[in-house]
Amino acid sequence: MEEEWELINDDGFVYKRLKRPRLDPTTAAPAPRPDPAAEAKAYRERKKTVLLKLKSKYQQEIHHWEHLSNTFKALQDRTQNQSPPATLQHQTVSLLPDNSSDSSYQQLTDTLLAQVEAQEATICEVSRLCDVAESLCDAEEQRLKQPFIDLPVWEPSPQELMTSLLEE
Incomplete structure (x- = not known):
């Protein structure tokens, strides 16, 4: 039997290899399919573990943000108890245009x-x-x-x- 070669072009890299024997689809027996119930159970288990990992990751992130939020609230409470310096009040007032009733400027200033x-x-x-x-x-x-x-x-x-x- 004579060996047959085929040319393969793999993203611009061209090489030769022996031709693989091709199976006749009519003679080849179909591959046995795994149990669909077992397959579905394995899929659900993989999905469950991935979701649990994702949940713990998000839970850690939520705890981190809660800590930052609580720290910020504590700082805000401390600053609200103290009166701001007069120079700071003067600077914020000077940022607003004269006779401005636009709430966006007030909100930005706040x-x-x-x-x-x-x-x-x-x-x-x-x-x-x-x-x-x-x-x-x-x-x-x-x-x-x-x-x-x-x-x-x-x-x-x-x-x-x-x-x-x-x-x-």
Whole structure:
């Protein structure tokens, strides 16, 4: 039997390969089909696991957004309890055109004001946290330096220290 070759063009890559034997569809037995009930059950299980994974992913995202929302609400509550500085009020009023009764400008101004107040509260909170961290670092530095300051070598005067060092 003579080997027959066929040309294959795979996205511009052309090569030869042996021809595959072709089965006569009339002689070939149809492939046995798996049980449709088992197939449907396996599909439902795969779908269920995918949906459970998706649900847990969305649940984590919802928790994250709730945390961010609660933090933002707390910052808003803090800023509402404080009166905004006069310079900030003057700046927001100057953004509006004279005699403007358009509510969109008022809404935009309120939105911008809320953003600025939230940013101010965040900056104040971060500044306070930095001050706390700095005081903790200063206290730790003082605690670490104290044993060296209390060494008996520092008790005499600097002249006495220099003479004792020169003698040895």
